[in-house]
Amino acid sequence: MADYRAHIEPIREAIHHVLEGGRYILGEEVAAFEREFADFLGIGHAVGVGSGTDAIHLGLRVLGIGAGDTVVTVAHTAVATVTAIELSGAEPLFVDIDPDTYTMDPALLEAAILSGANVKAVVPVHLYGHPANMPAIMEIARRHGLAVIEDCAQCHGALCHGRMTGTWGDLAAFSFYPTKNLGAIGDGGALATDNRAFAEKAAALRQYGWKNGNISEWSGGMNTRLDEIQAAILRVKLRALEKSNHRRSEMAGIYDTLLASTPLVLPCSPADGSHVFHQYVVRSHNRDGMRAYLMENGVHTQIHYPVPAHLQPAYRRLAAGEAALPVTERTCGEILSLPVHPGISRQEATMVCELLLQWHSTTRLPT
Numbered sequence: 001m002a003d004y005r006a007h008i009e010p011i012r013e014a015i016h017h018v019l020e021g022g023r024y025i026l027g028e029e030v031a032a033f034e035r036e037f038a039d040f041l042g043i044g045h046a047v048g049v050g051s052g053t054d055a056i057h058l059g060l061r062v063l064g065i066g067a068g069d070t071v072v073t074v075a076h077t078a079v080a081t082v083t084a085i086e087l088s089g090a091e092p093l094f095v096d097i098d099p100d101t102y103t104m105d106p107a108l109l110e111a112a113i114l115s116g117a118n119v120k121a122v123v124p125v126h127l128y129g130h131p132a133n134m135p136a137i138m139e140i141a142r143r144h145g146l147a148v149i150e151d152c153a154q155c156h157g158a159l160c161h162g163r164m165t166g167t168w169g170d171l172a173a174f175s176f177y178p179t180k181n182l183g184a185i186g187d188g189g190a191l192a193t194d195n196r197a198f199a200e201k202a203a204a205l206r207q208y209g210w211k212n213g214n215i216s217e218w219s220g221g222m223n224t225r226l227d228e229i230q231a232a233i234l235r236v237k238l239r240a241l242e243k244s245n246h247r248r249s250e251m252a253g254i255y256d257t258l259l260a261s262t263p264l265v266l267p268c269s270p271a272d273g274s275h276v277f278h279q280y281v282v283r284s285h286n287r288d289g290m291r292a293y294l295m296e297n298g299v300h301t302q303i304h305y306p307v308p309a310h311l312q313p314a315y316r317r318l319a320a321g322e323a324a325l326p327v328t329e330r331t332c333g334e335i336l337s338l339p340v341h342p343g344i345s346r347q348e349a350t351m352v353c354e355l356l357l358q359w360h361s362t363t364r365l366p367t
């Protein structure tokens with residue numbers, strides 16, 4: 001859950017400050033957070049919104065993408081990515097993932113673009129904190145004249161080829177859901193961009209399309225505002241983000257070292273980049289047995305995500321035939337997320353590894 005205890009005093013003060021000020025929506029805390037978050041990313045503008053889902057949806061509206069358009073993304077993601085595309089009126093089109101990074105396989109992107117659908121944009125997802133292959137995705141998107149919105153819900157602070165994720169595409173959508181690397185104490189999100197016109201349009205569309213004097217400049221406005229209390233809390237937690245990402249890396253380092261002798265497939269390290277370990281995901285052919293053993297021994301794990309979007313009842317209409325996304329489908333049956341949030345201790349991470357070593361030494365099933 002939210003790692004708020006480490007910051008309890010400054011968070012109390014921040015909330016108190018907002019309550020004393022008496023302004024709860026789009027005030028000085030949101031403006032300050034937007035500036036500080038944009039500076040952290042090294043980008044011109046950040047626009048605070050109500051959630052990560054809204055940030056993707058708003059990004060598509062800013063680009064004028066909607067009914068009749070197609071947006072390419074992955075099915076191996078939080079289903080929110082797909083919901084957000086659907087909310088814009090556009091149709092999602094899925095491409096398979098790379099088996100090592102679990103992110104969009106750029107080699108398959110071009111085929112999807114050429115498939116005949118009216119593709120207008122690409123939404124790559126930096127899943128688990130590992131950057132997608134942005135140089136390859138941007139090259140293909142630019143060659144075909146497509147816009148790119150990065151789904152950065154899980155990658156706050158991750159680098160891709162030495163450059164911050166969220167600064168590659170035309171726009172980048174962040175979530176501040178409490179469990180994210182930068183998490184609020186409630187819902188929140190942001191849209192980041194270097195394009196001033198996009199930022200102005202996003203700031204208007206998040207609030208009924210208002211621009212000057214509460215007059216709507218654009219139709220299709222929404223009500224999706226980051227509130228002052230969440231912004232004040234995010235300002236406190238942003239100051240600790242690098243430290244908490246470092247702590248996640250330390251936990252990941254313990255898993256990497258102690259699990260190296262097992263047959264588990266461990267997360268790969270990005271070439272010339274960084275992984276911020278929103279999740280530490282291992283792969284095993286015997287995932288369910290291993291998970292049950294951990295559970296019996298008091299270790300709670302999760303599966304991100306057990307059913308890929310195209311096989312969920314709401315989106316089966318988007319599945320292009322049997323086994324259309326073989327890597328995605330195989331991956332979903334084998335993955336397990338081990339505890340990696342900054343609240344766990346080294347001893348707890350070591351204990352998880354010891355259990356996994358024990359399990360592998362006694363089970364005779366293939367891993």
Ligand SMILES: Cc1ncc(COP(=O)(O)O)c(C=O)c1O
Nearest residue numbers: 051052053078080081153175177
């Ligand atoms: C990859 C991804 N995209 C989008 C979202 C949506 O974010 P939110 O829950 O803030 O709407 C999430 C969060 O669950 C996510 O993990």
